[in-house]
Amino acid sequence: MRAPLRVLIIDDDEVDRMAVRRALRVTGSSIDFTEAVDAESAIAILKQTKETEQHFDCIFLDYWLPDRHGLDVLRTLHQMGIRFPLVILTGQGDEQIAVEVMKAGATDYLPKSFISTDRLNQTLYNAMRIHNAEIEAELANQRLHESYEQLKDQNHKLEQISLERQDFISHLTHDLRTPLVAADMMLKLFQREAFCPLSIDMHVALTAMVRSNQVLMEMVNTLLEVHCYEAGSKTLTLINCNLWEIVSEVIQELQPLALEKGISLKLEKFGLSHNLDSNQLQIKGDRLELRRMVTNLIGNSIKFTDEGYIEVNLDIVKDKSSQNSTQNSVQNSVQNSVIFTVKDTGFGMSDADRLTLFQRFRKGTHKQSGSGLGLHLVQRIVNVHQGTISVSSELGKGSLFTVQLPSIFI
Numbered sequence: 274m275r276a277p278l279r280v281l282i283i284d285d286d287e288v289d290r291m292a293v294r295r296a297l298r299v300t301g302s303s304i305d306f307t308e309a310v311d312a313e314s315a316i317a318i319l320k321q322t323k324e325t326e327q328h329f330d331c332i333f334l335d336y337w338l339p340d341r342h343g344l345d346v347l348r349t350l351h352q353m354g355i356r357f358p359l360v361i362l363t364g365q366g367d368e369q370i371a372v373e374v375m376k377a378g379a380t381d382y383l384p385k386s387f388i389s390t391d392r393l394n395q396t397l398y399n400a401m402r403i404h405n406a407e408i409e410a411e412l413a414n415q416r417l418h419e420s421y422e423q424l425k426d427q428n429h430k431l432e433q434i435s436l437e438r439q440d441f442i443s444h445l446t447h448d449l450r451t452p453l454v455a456a457d458m459m460l461k462l463f464q465r466e467a468f469c470p471l472s473i474d475m476h477v478a479l480t481a482m483v484r485s486n487q488v489l490m491e492m493v494n495t496l497l498e499v500h501c502y503e504a505g506s507k508t509l510t511l512i513n514c515n516l517w518e519i520v521s522e523v524i525q526e527l528q529p530l531a532l533e534k535g536i537s538l539k540l541e542k543f544g545l546s547h548n549l550d551s552n553q554l555q556i557k558g559d560r561l562e563l564r565r566m567v568t569n570l571i572g573n574s575i576k577f578t579d580e581g582y583i584e585v586n587l588d589i590v591k592d593k594s595s596q597n598s599t600q601n602s603v604q605n606s607v608q609n610s611v612i613f614t615v616k617d618t619g620f621g622m623s624d625a626d627r628l629t630l631f632q633r634f635r636k637g638t639h640k641q642s643g644s645g646l647g648l649h650l651v652q653r654i655v656n657v658h659q660g661t662i663s664v665s666s667e668l669g670k671g672s673l674f675t676v677q678l679p680s681i682f683i
Contacts, residue, residue, distance in 0.1 A: 277303035283315040284335035296393040312341035319355050329357045331397050336363035347377040358404035453490045495646045502653045509559040517551035523567045530575050537582035553682045554611050558658045566654040569647045570674050574617040581618025588612045609680035618671040
């Protein structure tokens with residue numbers, strides 16, 4: 274059975290209080306009435322109600338009371354933290370009074386001349402509905418604020434973890450690099466028989482150890498470079514770089530690895546047919562970083578190609594939108610881009626692998642997949658040089674990597 278509504282009527286006029294009671298009882302609703310004839314007794318009743326954790330479903334408050342008027346009562350209740358649906362009743366239909374009491378926190382306003390069974394019943398339930406909606410909105414805002422504060426706290430913790438991780442990686446890579454460099458120097462001294470003569474079998478074993486140590490060194494160096502880019506501590510030395518010379522040097526260094534696997538590694542210039550000069554393949558960049566990009570891309574193709582060939586191409590492409598400009602000499606200048614491609618006949622990759630190819634620590638499905646940092650670093654280098662990189666590939670049919678960098682040749 275539904276509990277009766279609790280209504281507080283605050284009015285010094287017995288006739289007006291009786292009119293309110295009669296109008297509400299006619300509706301058939303079960304209502305328990307409490308009455309007060311002045312502000313002091315009403316505040317005492319409400320204070321006791323708060324202390325006993327009870328409530329009123331609605332309060333009808335006369336604007337003019339013997340000891341205080343309605344605005345003072347509203348302000349006092351607000352200071353006490355007492356909040357119930359509250360309707361101001363007044364014998365004067367003054368709009369200014371209505372505005373003031375609504376600003377002070379009243380739920381509704383009703384002239385006594387408008388009191389009727391239907392009107393008062395509607396006002397009662399409207400006041401209750403509005404009050405409940407306000408409470409729900411405040412609770413929602415409170416939950417939203419709490420969620421926001423929790424999110425801020427979580428973000429702060431994540432930032433701290435990120436900083437700690439970056440610091441850990443920085444120290445780890447530096448600490449790992451030192452013994453690896455020392456081991457590399459010592460192994461090379463053994464290879465040169467600086468300490469004692471070595472048998473052929475020992476030379477073979479040392480060669481394998483040197484190669485493994487160098488692979489580990491490359492992984493540590495790559496990790497350190499990625500960390501520098503992500504920490505924003507990477508400093509570039511920008512000069513005019515001839516990409517043809519850089520690629521030629523890298524191919525010369527990596528050619529023995531290709532020959533060891535029995536695959537062809539060659540460099541072409543598409544532009545030779547229209548008299549492209551290698552000096553036109555110049556870009557503004559950090560030579561060491563560009564060399565690292567080229568080495569990673571070509572080395573990656575060698576790693577994943579067991580038969581066939583690797584073809585490296587360089588060319589110049591002109592911005593078509595610039596070519597179509599016909600207004601003035603500045604607009605007529607054509608912006609060139611250097612195109613660097615690496616095509617292989619290796620294992621290729623699926624669409625799923627291709628979509629995540631440049632993600633940090635991305636591990637491919639192939640058994641020879643490494644740390645997942647090499648291509649991520651390549652993308653970082655390309656981006657910092659205002660370039661783009663893309664890849665097309667098909668399983669079992671090889672891959673084509675395309676890098677486009679802004680040329681300084683006009």
